[in-house]
Amino acid sequence: MNINIKDNFQKWFDINQKKTLLKFLTCGSVDDGKSTLIGRLLHDTKQIYNDQLSSLYIDSKRHGTQGDKIDLALIVDGLQSEREQGITIDVAYRYFSTYKRKFIIADTPGHKQYTRNMVTGASTCDLSILLVDATKGLSEQTYRHSFISTLLGIKYLIVAVNKMDLVDYKEEIFIKIKKNFLLFSKKLPDNINIIFIPISALIGENIVFKKKLMPWYDGYTLLNILETIKIQDHVNSKEIRFPIQYVNRPDSNFRGYSGMLVSGEIKIGQPIKILPSNINSHVSRIVTFDGDLKKATVGQAITIVLKNEIDINRGDFLVNINSSLKPSQEAILDVVWMTNNKLLIGQSYDVKLSCKKVRVYIKEILFKIDINTLIKKQSTSLSLNSIGQIKVVFNEAVFFDSYIDNRMTGSMIFIDILTNITVGAGMVKNNLKEKQIISSTNKNNFESDLHDLISKYFPHWKLSKLCV
Amino acid sequence: MFKNNTTYLRQLESESIYIMREVMADFRNPVMLYSIGKDSSVMLHLAKKSFYPGRVPFPLLHIDTGWKFKEMYMFRDYIANTSKIELIVHLNEKGKLLDLNPFQHGGSKYTDIMKTEGLKEAINKYHFDAAFGGARRDEEQSRSKERIYSFRDSYHQWDPKKQRPELWWNYNGKINKGENIRVFPLSNWTELDIWQYIFLEKIEIVPLYFAAVRPVLERDGLLIMVDDKRINIRSNEVIKNKMIRFRTLGCWPLTSAIESEATNLEDIIKETVTVKTSERTGRAIDYDQKSSMELKKRQGYF
Numbered sequence: 001m002n003i004n005i006k007d008n009f010q011k012w013f014d015i016n017q018k019k020t021l022l023k024f025l026t027c028g029s030v031d032d033g034k035s036t037l038i039g040r041l042l043h044d045t046k047q048i049y050n051d052q053l054s055s056l057y058i059d060s061k062r063h064g065t066q067g068d069k070i071d072l073a074l075i076v077d078g079l080q081s082e083r084e085q086g087i088t089i090d091v092a093y094r095y096f097s098t099y100k101r102k103f104i105i106a107d108t109p110g111h112k113q114y115t116r117n118m119v120t121g122a123s124t125c126d127l128s129i130l131l132v133d134a135t136k137g138l139s140e141q142t143y144r145h146s147f148i149s150t151l152l153g154i155k156y157l158i159v160a161v162n163k164m165d166l167v168d169y170k171e172e173i174f175i176k177i178k179k180n181f182l183l184f185s186k187k188l189p190d191n192i193n194i195i196f197i198p199i200s201a202l203i204g205e206n207i208v209f210k211k212k213l214m215p216w217y218d219g220y221t222l223l224n225i226l227e228t229i230k231i232q233d234h235v236n237s238k239e240i241r242f243p244i245q246y247v248n249r250p251d252s253n254f255r256g257y258s259g260m261l262v263s264g265e266i267k268i269g270q271p272i273k274i275l276p277s278n279i280n281s282h283v284s285r286i287v288t289f290d291g292d293l294k295k296a297t298v299g300q301a302i303t304i305v306l307k308n309e310i311d312i313n314r315g316d317f318l319v320n321i322n323s324s325l326k327p328s329q330e331a332i333l334d335v336v337w338m339t340n341n342k343l344l345i346g347q348s349y350d351v352k353l354s355c356k357k358v359r360v361y362i363k364e365i366l367f368k369i370d371i372n373t374l375i376k377k378q379s380t381s382l383s384l385n386s387i388g389q390i391k392v393v394f395n396e397a398v399f400f401d402s403y404i405d406n407r408m409t410g411s412m413i414f415i416d417i418l419t420n421i422t423v424g425a426g427m428v429k430n431n432l433k434e435k436q437i438i439s440s441t442n443k444n445n446f447e448s449d450l451h452d453l454i455s456k457y458f459p460h461w462k463l464s465k466l467c468v
Numbered sequence: 469m470f471k472n473n474t475t476y477l478r479q480l481e482s483e484s485i486y487i488m489r490e491v492m493a494d495f496r497n498p499v500m501l502y503s504i505g506k507d508s509s510v511m512l513h514l515a516k517k518s519f520y521p522g523r524v525p526f527p528l529l530h531i532d533t534g535w536k537f538k539e540m541y542m543f544r545d546y547i548a549n550t551s552k553i554e555l556i557v558h559l560n561e562k563g564k565l566l567d568l569n570p571f572q573h574g575g576s577k578y579t580d581i582m583k584t585e586g587l588k589e590a591i592n593k594y595h596f597d598a599a600f601g602g603a604r605r606d607e608e609q610s611r612s613k614e615r616i617y618s619f620r621d622s623y624h625q626w627d628p629k630k631q632r633p634e635l636w637w638n639y640n641g642k643i644n645k646g647e648n649i650r651v652f653p654l655s656n657w658t659e660l661d662i663w664q665y666i667f668l669e670k671i672e673i674v675p676l677y678f679a680a681v682r683p684v685l686e687r688d689g690l691l692i693m694v695d696d697k698r699i700n701i702r703s704n705e706v707i708k709n710k711m712i713r714f715r716t717l718g719c720w721p722l723t724s725a726i727e728s729e730a731t732n733l734e735d736i737i738k739e740t741v742t743v744k745t746s747e748r749t750g751r752a753i754d755y756d757q758k759s760s761m762e763l764k765k766r767q768g769y770f
Contacts (some may be wrong), residue, residue: 005741009734016664017475049746090628092612093605095658102476104656116633123635246489250522258518260486260637289517300474301485303520314493338633352638355493413638420642422632 025106025121028131029141037201039072044208047096091121100227115385116338122152144371165200171216174198187374240264242318243354256303262408267295275317282307315356327397333426343382353412364391403427484653488518494641498598502528504540505717507602527554533582535719543674558590571700584769606658610762622646624768667733679713679728690724
């Protein structure tokens with residue numbers, strides 16, 4: 001793997017292209033050493049440039065907490081107010097790579113009042129590093145962050161017991177924390193993977209190097225784990241989900257539907273169903289700037305041309321012809337509330353889900369979760385940083401999957417109608433009251449052709465879509 | 469970022485394309501800030517990919533300062549002509565009348581008026597509601613805190629504490645009249661990613677990125693290329709010819725060169741992998757004062 005770029009550029013380039021990517025977040029309570037850990041990871045993998053290092057020395061003298069020594073935490077706290085207060089306010093993204101993998105770290109804040117930023121970070125990650133201070137043991141934030149991580153669909157947790165240097169590297173302390181966490185983790189979903197590692201971010205033990213300060217620990221270093229852990233993709237890959245993001249119509253000769261293939265595989269000639277119109281068609285071209293593709297896989301940004309001209313809009317879906325995806329007007333959602341204005345029954349918000357904006361009305365608050373105990377409590381409102389489950393009604397029928405099946409098509413953001421701020425994150429638990437669709441076999445080809453023609457040439461008639 | 473079965477660079481590419489299309493669908497009047505540098509070149513290339521076979525559906529906006537390198541102006545006009553994309557060039561007229569220049573007025577004031585104010589003026593003049601910028605999170609500490617959709621109020625101000633939570637691939641583009649969103653589709657790219665992508669996609673860039681013998685002088689530890697006669701040469705300074713190139717390009721008196729033998733992309737990538745200093749060491753304006761970039765962004769810089 002370790003190819004010297006100077007000796008063989010092409011080989012280096014090829015290997016570098018094929019590196020896998022791991023996105024992870026670091027979480028834990030304030031002062032558990034998240035920033036120090038990231039600083040340590042970057043420093044020991046030599047990702048900090050000399051000029052950054054020398055300004056780090058200067059900053060350490062001014063804002064540091066390590067006396068005359070360099071304070072690695074300062075490398076990540078980039079905002080002036082963060083340095084002044086010595087805390088991380090907002091999520092920041094860091095990039096580093098080794099010979100084996102590329103990494104994106106979502107560095108999230110530990111303060112409870114910034115939980116929403118932790119959720120932001122977790123929404124795109126596959127793994128969480130949960131820092132626990134060995135001198136203090138598990139804290140409210142440990143519970144909160146492990147719960148949020150799993151709620152957001154993260155299946156891999158690394159519990160890093162930090163500050164082992166302050167407890168004389170004692171194994172009993174590590175074991176005790178491990179036992180306590182395992183006891184707590186029974187309340188978390190059962191399909192998660194948990195790895196425990198004793199570290200000292202300050203000294204640099206078991207992060208990138210192993211100085212054998214804890215001979216009783218025979219596991220890998222943190223970097224080893226990050227480089228080698230195999231992340232299983234839980235998305236149901238057979239079902240095609242292609243939300244239409246943008247209709248590409250440069251002239252009358254071309255009509256393409258652009259978007260990201262969220263799940264499944266699309267081939268030329270593929271029979272496809274369009275939702276909500278419920279019309280069937282075939283894929284005639286998969287267009288990209290670099291030439292047409294024969295097939296497209298998950299994560300590719302493509303433009304699809306269909307065999308026949310059909311009226312399709314942003315927010316519509318292309319799915320398998322035999323897909324069971326149905327429109328729904330009600331849903332049960334897990335929700336994380338992110339603003340001071342409480343979520344209340346009867347309120348309306350705009351939501352954005354899979355390239356579509358609709359209005360939603362809060363019908364019921366099923367429960368609120370006590371983060372310390374994970375016990376469900378009755379509540380009439382959800383305040384800032386609360387997590388709960390709600391029942392909502394959309395003002396039109398929409399399409400979604402449950403979040404555990406698909407993080408992309410099962411999630412939505414709540415937008416305040418007045419302030420336009422993103423106020424909440426919603427994850428679909430269940431859909432309720434599927435809207436009845438008249439089966440597409442009930443309509444013959446002539447009807448559908450006629451419908452298309454009228455829609456095309458007499459748009460001002462505002463013909464409603466067929467079969468919805 | 470999306471899961472993608474192809475390579476890491478293709479994942480970044482798909483993500484950026486997704487963002488550009490989303491902006492086009494969300495906003496009424498977007499624009500792409502075009503600063504002629506390598507990131508702008510990549511961003512423009514991605515825009516072409518996003519809307520193919522259609523043309524890039526928004527104009528490019530160059531905030532001119534009058535102090536770009538000659539080769540940059542040539543390259544800009546060449547790109548505008550060959551790619552047939554509308555190019556808007558905006559120069560802060562007030563600044564021009566004052567004959568504002570980086571030598572006399574200092575880099576900080578000059579940047580504030582010619583770049584930040586110039587950008588705000590142009591956005592107001594043309595009523596742009598979204599502006600793509602080629603900033604990357606690996607560039608600078610306050611950039612690492614930036615959202616992909618970065619909300620700016622009607623005074624163009626960025627408030628790091630009021631950033632909208634940005635979840636999944638779900639960008640909130642709702643704004644009131646007069647407000648705007650700065651969009652950074654290259655947020656997750658690093659300097660090395662940019663170079664590898666330029667190499668892979670054969671993207672054209674300003675020749676100043678390749679090493680050549682050019683006239684330079686050393687000032688305050690930086691290598692300044694002398695691009696025209698406006699240089700305020702000091703008595704103890706000598707203009708020498710040196711083999712240099714640029715890692716980053718801005719206004720010529722404020723952007724420093726590096727000594728380098730890298731005359732092609734392969735060598736540039738090798739150099740980027742082994743270099744010991746960061747890209748922004750070449751930007752004098754980052755060092756005016758502490759947290760310089762953060763302050764500039766708060767004031768409306770992109």
